[in-house]
Structure formats: structure tokens, C-alpha cells
Amino acid sequence: MNALKPLPVSVCIIASNEARCISRALKSVADWTSEIIVLLNDNVDDGTDRIAQAFGAKVFREPWKGHIAQKNSAADKATQPWIFGLDADEEVSHSLRDEIRRTLAERCDCAAFCFPRCTLFCGRWIRHGDWYPDRQTRLWQRGKARWDGINPHDKLAVQGRIGRLRHDLLHYNINTLNGQIAKISSYSDDFALGAFSRHLTADWTDIMLRPLWRFLRSYVIRLGFLDGWQGGYIAWMTAFYTATRYAKLRLSRTDSKK
Numbered sequence: 437m438n439a440l441k442p443l444p445v446s447v448c449i450i451a452s453n454e455a456r457c458i459s460r461a462l463k464s465v466a467d468w469t470s471e472i473i474v475l476l477n478d479n480v481d482d483g484t485d486r487i488a489q490a491f492g493a494k495v496f497r498e499p500w501k502g503h504i505a506q507k508n509s510a511a512d513k514a515t516q517p518w519i520f521g522l523d524a525d526e527e528v529s530h531s532l533r534d535e536i537r538r539t540l541a542e543r544c545d546c547a548a549f550c551f552p553r554c555t556l557f558c559g560r561w562i563r564h565g566d567w568y569p570d571r572q573t574r575l576w577q578r579g580k581a582r583w584d585g586i587n588p589h590d591k592l593a594v595q596g597r598i599g600r601l602r603h604d605l606l607h608y609n610i611n612t613l614n615g616q617i618a619k620i621s622s623y624s625d626d627f628a629l630g631a632f633s634r635h636l637t638a639d640w641t642d643i644m645l646r647p648l649w650r651f652l653r654s655y656v657i658r659l660g661f662l663d664g665w666q667g668g669y670i671a672w673m674t675a676f677y678t679a680t681r682y683a684k685l686r687l688s689r690t691d692s693k694k
Contacts, residue, residue, distance in 0.1 A: 440468070445469040446472070449523065450476075450524075454484045461523070464528040464529075468537065469520065473493065474496070475506060503588045519578050526608070529604050531604070532601065532605055547580040547595060548575060548581055548597075549573070550601065553607050554568060557666050562670065564660050564663050565660030566654040566658060566660070571600075573598055576592065586627060587630045616673065631685050632689070639686070642682035646679070647675035
């Protein structure tokens, strides 16, 4: 694979202090793509920049603007016809890499491609529930998509048809329960701020019924129980996160009226 010509793809990564994991992400794309863009928060100080440069990445630093603005800023720096959005805690599997190579070698009218993402959580690859297949649209033609959504849940808005690939992007999730709980706190804050700025509201159904639905969907309908205790915990955690983010939105609305 190393002897083959790199694909006309720019990999774009946004990162904070990610020295513990970014090498795996960079190694998975360095030998088959033409460009790697790494956009760091301006306060990164753990050597993430030096690791990225060792893989030939172009490294930039900017103040944190939120997931959506930061990802768009990284994509704006890309020069290749295709862009691949990758997180620092992810890895492109060999099978997905080969599928992308075959796909881009063919003539197609797709503006973007999505593929499943498989997450490692507390020692188990999750294959059911709300976390799988967790399709991600991450490969697109430059100029035909922009990141949109409500922070921290960015979503690629594509102008054109989205093709579907079969093989997995691998996600090495925070592997401690304390880290996952901290993530819930941070992400729910971001959601409440973003939803508030868009004049969205939350009532008792959002706080009581949405979490119940998310648990039933994850654990029962989408067979999360097949992923052992991890699948059960993910279902409860997803329900709690849902309740927390809408409670924070409701509280922000109440506080704004005082």
C-alpha cells in the first residue's frame, strides 16, 4: 500500500491536548492521503503539535470557537479535491482505507460518503444500541459540504448525493466512567448554549419522556442488551445525558427571564 500514489484527500483533524491518542489517528492516514491538516486549540501544551508534525501534518493554532466553527476552519485550509474529517481518538481501519481507495478510483456522482463507526467502550467493541452503526458522513468533495448543527453535535450539510460505504471507522472512546461522566457535563453545557442561541425551548416532555424513549430505543429496540453490561450502561448514560441537556436548556430559559 505504501508504494501506491496517495489519494487526493486532505485529512482534517481538530484537537486539544491529544498526545495520548493522536498518533494512532495520524498513522492510519499518513501513507495514503496527500495532506493532513491539524488545527489545535491555542492553549495546547502537551506536545500534540510535535507529534502531528512528525507525521507531516500542517499544524495551525486558533482559539476554540466551538466544534462546528473549528471543523469548518480546518476544512477551509484543505487544498485537495476530497476532504476527510477525522477525530484525534479515531482510526481508519485497513478495510475502510481500501474501500475508499477503490471508491475514489471509480467515477461516481456522490458529493460525500458515509460509513459506520464502531466504538471501543470499557474493553468492548459496541455493535448494537444507539452507538452502532452510528453512520458518519466524513468524506466529501471540497466545496460541496459544510459543518452545521448544534454544538457539540456537528453534522455535515452536503450539497448532493451521499454514498454509503460498508467498512468501519474505529473510535477509541474515553475508556473510564469518570471521563465519560465529565464528557456528559461538558457536552450538555454546549448543547444548552447552542439551543438557547437558536431560541429553542424545553418542557417536561423533553426532560421526562425523551430520556425514557432513548433508553428503550438503545437497549431494547436496537438490541443494546447484546453488548453486555456495557450496552446497558450506555443506554442509561444516553438517557441521563438527554435529560441533563434539556434540563439545562430549561434552566437557561428560566434564568433569562429573571
